[in-house]
Structures are given as structure tokens and as C-alpha cells.
Amino acid sequence: MFSLGQENISAPPTSTKGPVKYGELIVLGCNGSMPAGCKGRRKSRFALSRRNKPNGVKPSTVHTSCTPQAAKAVSNKDQHSISFTLSRGQTVVVEYKHDGNTDMFQIGRSTETPIDFVVTDTVPGGQGHPGGQGHPGGPPDPQIGQSTISRFACRIICQRSPPYSAGIYAAGFDSSKNIFLGEKAAKWRLQDGQMDGLTTNGVLVMHPRPGFSQGSKPGLWREISVCGSVFTLRETRSAQQRGKLVESESNELLDGSLIDLCGATLLWRTAAGLACTPTAKHLEALRRELNAGRPQCPVGLNTLAFPSLSRKDVPDERQPWAYLRCGHVHGYHAWGGRRHPEVQADQHQRECPMCRASGPYVPLWLGCEPALYVDAEPPTHAFAPCGHVCSEETAAFWSRIPLPHGTHAFHAACPFCIRPLGGPAGGVRLIFQSPLD
Structure with a gap:
């Protein structure tokens, strides 16, 4: 019998040129490439780098009734807003304003312009999405049913200044810069008058402890709300009753954090973590x-x-x-x-x-x-x-x-x-x- 040499082959130092990289998202199950190749915004991994101009947004004015200002916020394609439908006759609209300190990246199944990273369902063994080949050496996997990944699944907000922390939020803004939470979606009012809610199948996050390293153990899977709060899991993925608020935890992504979009799971690697990863x-x-x-x-x-x-x-x-x-x-x-x-x-x-x-x-x-x-x-x-x-x-x-x-x-x-x-x-x-x- 023979054994492999144990000496490490040193990786080249990371380049200091180019824009600041916040981190990368890697789709589990693709093994380095999509079945049809990595093209445009549909790829097996996506780098998040500091934008030339900040495009982050943060909550601003809350409209608790159907006022002209609320209607204008929803119809204005230059104005980000989230609409929370409480009943057939009542909708709360939260305006969002520009945040010059952050960059926003959106992930989802939609191929519309606001989505930076297009993610489709990953078929076990298929190295890609529905209709892809089965595991190497095996027959094609059968087509799976309708996708459970949201068209505008989530957004990641990155701080443009060190330490370049990244936070995840459920739901993404559509082409009209709106997020709509329908009457059946889990939603609630916060003490400061703001609103929050959960998407249909939810965005789950888990942080291995103590990070992405040898000997790490899995943390607990949590659900992230539209405003970035952390909750225990619902009884079922799409239940209307939310889990319990976990005040001791935040929506900040750490090296090795896993993000599940109900159909695909993404691994978040920070720039520092990637620098220690084999090439x-x-x-x-x-x-x-x-x-x-x-x-x-x-x-x-x-x-x-x-x-x-x-x-x-x-x-x-x-x-x-x-x-x-x-x-x-x-x-x-x-x-x-x-x-x-x-x-x-x-x-x-x-x-x-x-x-x-x-x-x-x-x-x-x-x-x-x-x-x-x-x-x-x-x-x-x-x-x-x-x-x-x-x-x-x-x-x-x-x-x-x-x-x-x-x-x-x-x-x-x-x-x-x-x-x-x-x-x-x-x-x-x-x-x-x-x-x-």
C-alpha cells in the first residue's frame, strides 16, 4: 500500500489589486460548475465586491394607512418600499431610503435585473437544476416539481468600511423596487411602529461553531425575517405562526455560514476565509x-x-x-x-x-x-x-x-x-x- 505525501502545497498570496471583496456565495451540489456552464448571473459561485457607488437602503417612513404618500411610495420605481397587507382593507407601507454606507446584493430564482445572483433548485446528484444529469455514472434524475425557491429570495447588505460585515435579510426588491408580503404571510408590528415578517418558505441560516474549520460542529438552524431578526424555526416551513425571537443572535454572516432557500443551500465564505482555502x-x-x-x-x-x-x-x-x-x-x-x-x-x-x-x-x-x-x-x-x-x-x-x-x-x-x-x-x-x- 502507498500513502499520499502530507506536505502542503502553498497557495499563492491573495491579490491586493482590484475592488474590496466582501466574500463569496457557493451553491452546494454543483462541484465547481453548473451543468450548462457558468454564464452571466447563473453560476456555481458568486463574488460580492464593493460597488463603485453604494446601493444599500434602510427603513425610513412608515405609512400605516392607504394615504397618497403610501400609494406614491409603492408606485414610484425610484423608491424602495415594503408593503405588509394586514387585511383586504389595510396595508402598511414602509419606505426605504438610500444608505451610502452599505452595498446591497440580491439573490433569487428570478432572472430580472434586480437579482445579482440567480439560483435555481439543486437536484441531489445532479450538479445543477431540474432536468440535469444524475450522479456521474448514473441515469438522469427525473424532473422535479415546481420550484420552492422564491423569485426574490433574500438580500445581503455589506458594510463598505472595515470590517466589511455582511447581514442577510429575507426577501428581495423586485423590478419596481417593492417587496409585497400578502395577507397570508406571517407578519407583525414592532414596538417602534415598524413592521416585520417572514417569506412563504423562509430563509434559514446556520453558523458552524466555531466557524468553517477542522473540528467545527453544527450550530442551530434559524429563520431570518424581512428586517433581519433571528427566529427559531417554524413548526413547518410555511406555517403562518412564527418561531420565537432569538435576541442573543444576529443576522450577520460568518465564514462558513449556510443559507437555505428551500431548494438550494448556499455557503458563505468571507474574503479572509477564502485566503486560507486551497486553490x-x-x-x-x-x-x-x-x-x-x-x-x-x-x-x-x-x-x-x-x-x-x-x-x-x-x-x-x-x-x-x-x-x-x-x-x-x-x-x-x-x-x-x-x-x-x-x-x-x-x-x-x-x-x-x-x-x-x-x-x-x-x-x-x-x-x-x-x-x-x-x-x-x-x-x-x-x-x-x-x-x-x-x-x-x-x-x-x-x-x-x-x-x-x-x-x-x-x-x-x-x-x-x-x-x-x-x-x-x-x-x-x-x-x-x-x-x-
């Missing part, structure tokens, strides 16, 4: 180092090699495969009645010829999104049942994180393809066979 070049160097060890199939004795990071969809003839119960790495073979690698692998229990352990037998794929790694160590572990490979600490970190699934469930999932993890540990240490010559 794509580093992952490529680890891949080359792994292949330089010439791992062999212990039965066929043929040399195995992980394909380049850009070829992460179609199994290669030298592709490593592994038995996920024991971790023994082989080349592909069709023993046990499976003739084609296109057949969905994890639905078949296979017996490892090395140790006779029975379990899923799948192709191995390197995790390609550097921002999902908690360290820069070699790829030694694979998630089960998908077969994505990463470092030991990265696998351990994500196996502890419960991600929202549907409207009420939570489960750990592979961050590279968002498939639910199976088995007691959610993954396995890989056992490679060294060359015999």
Missing part, C-alpha cells in the same frame, strides 16, 4: 500527486488514475472505483451481473474481492470546489454513496452538518453533489494498492 491549482497538484503514485487495481493489476478536474461527468477507463463498505479501491469490473458502468451503481450490493465486505461499488470523483474544503490535505476519504473524494477533515466536517431537505427534514449530504449520506459515518477511508513492481 483549484492546489487541488490539481494533489490529483497529480495521487496519480503519480500509480495506484493499481489489486485484481486486474492495471494502473488507475483520477481524471482531470474538468472531466468530472463521464467515467474514464482508468477511473478508480471503490467498495464503500471497506474502502478498497479497484478498477471497474462487471462481476456480479453488472455489465455496464452506466447502470446506477449504488443500487447494487457488491462483494469486495479483497475482504468480502458487501456494499455499494461506485466510481470515485475528486471534489472540485475548493471553497468546500476545511483544509488543504490530500484526498483520502470518499463520501457514501456518491463516491466524491476529499480530505479526511473535510469529509468529517460535512458528515456532521444537517442540511435542510424538503420542507421539514434535515440530513447530512455530500457538499459536492448534495446526495444524502448513507452508513454510520457517511464516508470511508480509501485503501489504495501500490504498484507491485
